[in-house]
Amino acid sequence: MRKAGSAVFGFKFPKLGFIAGVLFLNALSVFSQQKPNVVIIYADDLGYGDLSCYGSKIIKTPNIDAVAKSGIRFTNAHSTSPTCTPSRFALMTGIYPWRQTGTGILPGDAKLIIPANHITLPKVFKKAGYYTALVGKWHLGLGDSVNKNWNGEIKPGPNEVGFDYSFIFPATADRVPTVFLENHYVIASDTNDRILVNYRKKVGNDPTGKENPELLKVKADPNQGHNNTIVNGIGRIGFMSGGYKARWVDEELTYTFVDKAGEVIKSHKKQPFLLCYNAIEPHVPRMPATQFKGKSGLGYRGDAILQLDWAVGQIVKYLRENKLEQNTLIIISSDNGPVLNDGYLDGASESYHGEQLGGLRGGKYSLLEGGTRLPFIVSWPGKLKSGVSDAMFSQVDLLASFAAMFDQAVPRNEAVDSENHLDALLGRNKSGRALLIEGNTKDKLAIVKGDWKYIPPGNGPALDKLVNIETGNSRDPQLFNLKTDPAERNNLARKYPEKVRELDQLLQAKLR
Known part of the structure; x- marks a missing residue:
């Protein structure tokens, strides 16, 4: 076992007598309730220049700005990779994705790619006595094979890699199956209406974007493959049939996920918790709720960022209403850099002129800084001194840094790329990483x-x-x-x- 670093919550005491031991256990019980709740809000395809607290002049994000004002805004923080699945893999495992095959952008029917018998970020929190919950996008595979019974129990998945509770969709909003899973089961599945998913050939008789473009409410780029099964008027990647009661409505996705996040916060306020809220914005297909459509003046992409900002505000509101705001550490970041036209002709390319990059080059899919340098905000009211940090920090380091917070050892040969930079994360120093590798494959x-x-x-x-x-x-x-x-x-x-x-x-x- 290798030590993650010096403890914040760990104690070392001499042998205790019986009375002293009882007093210590009572004190430890009170102390455990003082551990900070941790909320990680992980946006999808959000660029370095997409927030007003990072200098955007074309959009206002007041709720995210308020979190940044109360905490630390990092200027040199990175995902490991310029695409989603690899970045999420690294955050969860503490391993660069290029070390393991099969960590590229996954189809919606992929098997789980995280080793269930290894340390993960949520397992660190579980070992420290936390309740762990995941709400939102997953995109790290489910089950132990591509062929799955979508109307039955589906595992292994988030629960097997460390989450006590999960409410997710399997991949991305532009990929089938377009259903919610709560723990191991698809919500509202019906054995008389079997869900079939195939990424190689068409299944069922549902119309596709290629065959029936007149049914689309947002046009698909004909060169990017978002023209398979139509769900809710949007062509998806991959083919799906059945599960008609289980299919989501895009405009309601964020409301559903925010409500679930609120339930986690309210029902576990007496136990420290880790809540990973994996947002869908501003990933395609951008189909924001009516409340936000047209409000940004930047097309659906800008509207989706306003929706993300609203979601952050709601989560903070839930924390405040349950008197948890002062003892909750919030992290806001993104999985990779921005992209405008990523399969749908929704007006983003006409509305933006490079502002989403904040002066950087590249973006999603790129080895240039715009691919991995991202907004990264850390707030812990009353515990962190607000300001700006230029420390180089990578999301792969969250595992070892939180392990250090809880005085845990990281098993040898696991999480091998995660470094303890807790002091940088909490603003105690600005040294951060000395070396960082960026990319998806070797x-x-x-x-x-x-x-x-x-x-x-x-x-x-x-x-x-x-x-x-x-x-x-x-x-x-x-x-x-x-x-x-x-x-x-x-x-x-x-x-x-x-x-x-x-x-x-x-x-x-x-x-x-």
């Missing part, structure tokens, strides 16, 4: 050491034309000084060949 990685970032030469286009995003690909080595050039405009590889060799050797050593 052949597409970047490495950051201090102010320097190196992207090895590689094949592939410099621009992903499907989504109009710079990928970071180049046949030449790329070296950037992120302190002076966070937008990565000035390639310094020829000027500093020794730095290129140093970082390339470091990266190759990590890959061995």
